[in-house]
Amino acid sequence: MGMKTDFLIIGAGIIGLAAARELKIRHPDSKVVILEKEDMPGRHASGRNSGVLHSGIFYAEDSIKAKVCSQGGRALQDYCLTHHLSIQKVGKVILPIEENTDSILRNLYERGKKNGIPVNLIDEKELKKIEPEACTRTGEALHLPEVCIVEGVEVVNQIAGELIQKGVEIYYNQPFVSADLKKKQVKSKGDQISYGYLLNAAGVYADKVAHSFRVGRFYAILPFKGLYYSVLPSSGLKVNGLIYALPNLKFPFLGIHFTKRLNGEIAAGPTIIPAFGRESYGGLQGINLFEIPSIARHLLSLYAADHQNFRAFVWKEGLRFIKTRFYESASVLVPALKIEHLAKSSKVGIRAQLVNLQTLQLVTDFLIEKGENSTHILNAVSPAFTSAFAFSKLVLDQAGI
Numbered sequence: 001m002g003m004k005t006d007f008l009i010i011g012a013g014i015i016g017l018a019a020a021r022e023l024k025i026r027h028p029d030s031k032v033v034i035l036e037k038e039d040m041p042g043r044h045a046s047g048r049n050s051g052v053l054h055s056g057i058f059y060a061e062d063s064i065k066a067k068v069c070s071q072g073g074r075a076l077q078d079y080c081l082t083h084h085l086s087i088q089k090v091g092k093v094i095l096p097i098e099e100n101t102d103s104i105l106r107n108l109y110e111r112g113k114k115n116g117i118p119v120n121l122i123d124e125k126e127l128k129k130i131e132p133e134a135c136t137r138t139g140e141a142l143h144l145p146e147v148c149i150v151e152g153v154e155v156v157n158q159i160a161g162e163l164i165q166k167g168v169e170i171y172y173n174q175p176f177v178s179a180d181l182k183k184k185q186v187k188s189k190g191d192q193i194s195y196g197y198l199l200n201a202a203g204v205y206a207d208k209v210a211h212s213f214r215v216g217r218f219y220a221i222l223p224f225k226g227l228y229y230s231v232l233p234s235s236g237l238k239v240n241g242l243i244y245a246l247p248n249l250k251f252p253f254l255g256i257h258f259t260k261r262l263n264g265e266i267a268a269g270p271t272i273i274p275a276f277g278r279e280s281y282g283g284l285q286g287i288n289l290f291e292i293p294s295i296a297r298h299l300l301s302l303y304a305a306d307h308q309n310f311r312a313f314v315w316k317e318g319l320r321f322i323k324t325r326f327y328e329s330a331s332v333l334v335p336a337l338k339i340e341h342l343a344k345s346s347k348v349g350i351r352a353q354l355v356n357l358q359t360l361q362l363v364t365d366f367l368i369e370k371g372e373n374s375t376h377i378l379n380a381v382s383p384a385f386t387s388a389f390a391f392s393k394l395v396l397d398q399a400g401i
């Protein structure tokens with residue numbers, strides 16, 4: 001190909017697409033190219049998530065997540081409305097699932113109020129009116145009435161279509177292979193592309209791409225599998241919106257939750273199971289034998305160090321692929337749920353969770369690292385879908401482009 005571009009983006013997930021969109025707003029006459037290894041946008045995390053536009057209430061005030069989540073959520077909501085995409089305001093309840101967690105719930109409530117997030121502290125009676133099946137351990141819960149759900153694939157397809165109209169070139173089936181930093185060139189399937197500035201938004205492979213640029217050497221991505229179940233309509237259970245447990249805020253994951261999907265289906269999940277492949281969605285699909293040793297090594301190091309209670313986490317969450325263990329977690333939120341109400345869903349997602357190899361901890365916040373003429377988005381975990389429009393502005397500001 002031997003082509004030249006002002007900006008080159010690796011990855012056509014929500015982050016790469018949102019960054020391209022923002023670049024076209026800031027530099028309308030510039031040439032923007034996206035390299036995507038799949039045949040369409042959103043084949044990975046962006047098209048396989050719960051589709052919840054999070055409020056931002058869970059994130060520590062000094063975090064990037066807190067800075068961009070609610071702003072990004074509002075921007076994405078506006079985007080969906082403007083472009084007539086599927087969106088529904090369903091609201092979310094957050095339930096304490098352990099006794100003596102009243103103070104954590106109340107702190108979250110105060111934090112939400114302070115940050116202008118629409119949130120109500122409700123008692124059990126009010127909870128039953130909103131979500132009749134939901135159960136609180138402390139007699140209180142939080143209700144976030146404004147929370148919306150969207151359809152990930154629809155959103156990324158819309159953004160990609162809009163980008164093409166604005167002259168952005170998206171090359172599908174074109175994986176990034178290697179980089180020549182001196183020449184400011186990357187190789188993709190034998191073709192060379194010269195770039196002015198490069199953004200790495202390669203999701204679960206962002207660490208690998210970054211390492212080619214000598215960036216993020218002390219970080220590696222660990223994949224965590226998110227399995228979902230569908231709650232059968234014959235269960236007669238009524239879920240009106242989103243039912244979440246009060247999470248352990250030291251951990252980057254929100255646990256199994258109930259989601260009413262846009263098609264009316266009730267989904268439970270996703271799990272957080274360490275996966276032995278970055279794209280191992282099921283069976284042999286996506287299993288890469290070369291990846292297994294390094295994934296196993298990183299898992300063992302985290303297990304040995306046991307920061308953030310990693311061992312307990314692995315034993316608790318790692319076995320949720322067993323239906324009874326999944327049910328155990330889901331039925332805490334909805335006690336009337338019976339195991340036979342759950343049918344395995346074909347929907348599976350993989351979380352691209354970054355590990356700090358020096359501290360042996362899971363990185364909880366988004367992480368951006370700069371290289372020479374390049375910026376690498378290394379930890380675009382949840383709520384990166386919600387945050388994408390605001391987060392991409394922050395990425396470009398930090399990159400000075």
Ligand SMILES: Cc1cc2nc3c(=O)[nH]c(=O)nc-3n(C[C@H](O)[C@H](O)[C@H](O)COP(=O)(O)OP(=O)(O)OC[C@H]3O[C@@H](n4cnc5c(N)ncnc54)[C@H](O)[C@@H]3O)c2cc1C
Nearest residue numbers: 011013014015037045046049050052176203226349384386
């Ligand atoms: C199960 C699950 C549920 C979630 N629920 C929510 C939710 O409800 N709300 C929310 O806000 N967030 C949620 N998230 C998180 C959210 O989906 C992700 O944070 C977000 O989609 C990340 O976007 P991304 O563009 O970084 O990654 P991706 O969507 O994975 O995109 C990365 C792209 O890079 C491409 N790529 C990789 N390597 C290369 C290469 N070498 N060359 C070229 N292209 C390459 C990939 O093919 C892919 O298309 C969830 C995630 C999961 C897994």
